[in-house]
Amino acid sequence: MGLCFSSPSSSILSMPPQYSGKTSSGSGKSSMSQVWEINTESESGSVVNNVKGGSGEFLEVAKLKVFSFGDLKSATKSFKADALIGEGGFGKVYKGWLDEKKLSPTKPGSGIMVAVKKLNPESMQGFHEWQSEINFLGRISHPNLVKLLGYCRDDEEFLLVYEFMPRGSLENHLFRRNTESLSWNTRLKIAIGAARGLAFLHSLEKIVIYRDFKASNILLDGNYNAKISDFGLAKFGPSGEESHVTTRIMGTYGYAAPEYMATGHLYVKSDVYGFGVVLLEMLTGLQALDIKRPARQQNLVEWMKPCLPDKRKLKTIMDFRIEGQYSLKAASQAAQLVLKCLEPDPKNRPSMKDVVETLEGIKAVNNNYNISNKHSTKSTAMHIR
Known part of the structure; x- marks a missing residue:
């Protein structure tokens, strides 16, 4: 659920249990005051x-x-x-x-x-x-x-x-036809900002697991700076030598980590999986879960994962709206990062700090590509003259 602009199109896995408490005025309705206490x-x-x-x-x-x-x-x-x-x-x-x-x-x-x-x-x-x-x-x-x-x-x-976040949600920009599309550079900027937000939560003395990372929960200010919103499902992470916390399974289909959906065991790196899904959405321009697609293509991770290691196939799945804006090297590095984030075993996923560093490296590669392209275009123009 985004702050301002739209509810996510994907369905919620489960609802919270009903709160216990006294009823008000014999109506049978739980008293909010009692629930708060x-x-x-x-x-x-x-x-x-x-x-x-x-x-x-x-x-x-x-x-x-x-x-x-x-x-x-x-x-x-x-x-x-x-x-x-x-x-x-x-x-x-x-x-x-x-x-x-x-x-x-x-x-x-x-x-x-x-x-x-x-x-x-x-x-x-x-x-x-x-x-x-x-x-x-x-x-x-x-x-x-x-x-x-x-x-x-x-x-x-x-x-x-x-x-107030004037640019709305990342989800709107990626998937709504009447919303301005995002350039490759802007997508990298948003990915880095959102990754920094998660990395901060994971770096706290008492770790916070966000638990519901998805495109609709990433909001954009006037300069397309990304800000994570909606902490309604956030949990404190494991303490001491514990590896996970066990909790009721909640989140959004298509984004939730497989180990969490299967067992209710929530790891810090369960957030990393969700980030990988959103990064895949940013590469392809396609939503994590879309029941309007053919049966074998409804789940984006299952559909696209086999294409990510192959540069030739990667070209065919990249969002056509950003064609010519990225180097194949930068796109390939981003695809490799997605694969690492989507590792089935959470232990094999990178930390969000490592994700931030990798994305910043990809941004540097793409900046060099843009500079090279400008020089090439200028040289060609001079030659034509």
Whole structure:
């Protein structure tokens, strides 16, 4: 589920269990307040000391503004239809306007634009994700993670307020016909940014496993800088000498790692598998799971994996929209990285730190290709004259 723009087209593997708690007014409906009291520490675990990694930070206490429902109603023009910018399992997402310093409601067109997620009161999945967003994203600061500005809890109303990402999701740019296509250089930039975000989560003293890495959860700012959004399924990773955590299987078909789907064992490198799937989508321009394709081609990994080691076959599966923008060497290196990320055994997958370094190397190779092409074009033009 992206922040603002669209819900993922792939289906969710499973839903969270129903929360226990007292019912309100004898209606049989679980009380949100009671659920909050029971589950406030369910995903956060023990207190985490401030941990700095690169230009990011994991805070011991969330630094978030607590909004009133009235403020957010005012900021979104009473949640009118023309302010609606997306909808997912959590509920609806609206654009709103806030004063940049005070984060108070202001007139449309002044201050800063924000994205306001409004929980569907009937969605217990949504409440779980609302809580998890605050426990994780509310305490994390990094350039490649979407910034959570605050939240609202007002009786049965639960909302989250984020920075607005004007370019929408990577999914939209790759798969929607009416959205601007991405160049090869921009795709590399996005891949590097998203990889840095995951690498940061994996480098924390108390490791965070994102668990639902996919194109719809990568949002883009005005300069196509990638930011990972939606921490509703995030989990703290294994501690000590443990290799994995065991948890209820949740995520999105086509992106979830095979070991996790088979056993419920969640490894840090289960995220690496998801990254490999998204990188394959960026190379091919095709979605991880598409039931409209012929039966043997519906799962992109199963369909494309045999083509990746062969340079001749690789040429035929690369997205036609980026033809002529990359060197075969750079594309081949990217394909090899995809294969490493998709290794069946998580132990054989690279770390996200290694993924970042490899992608930066591929970017350098492609930059040299672009420089060489410019010189070649200039030389040809002079010769023609």
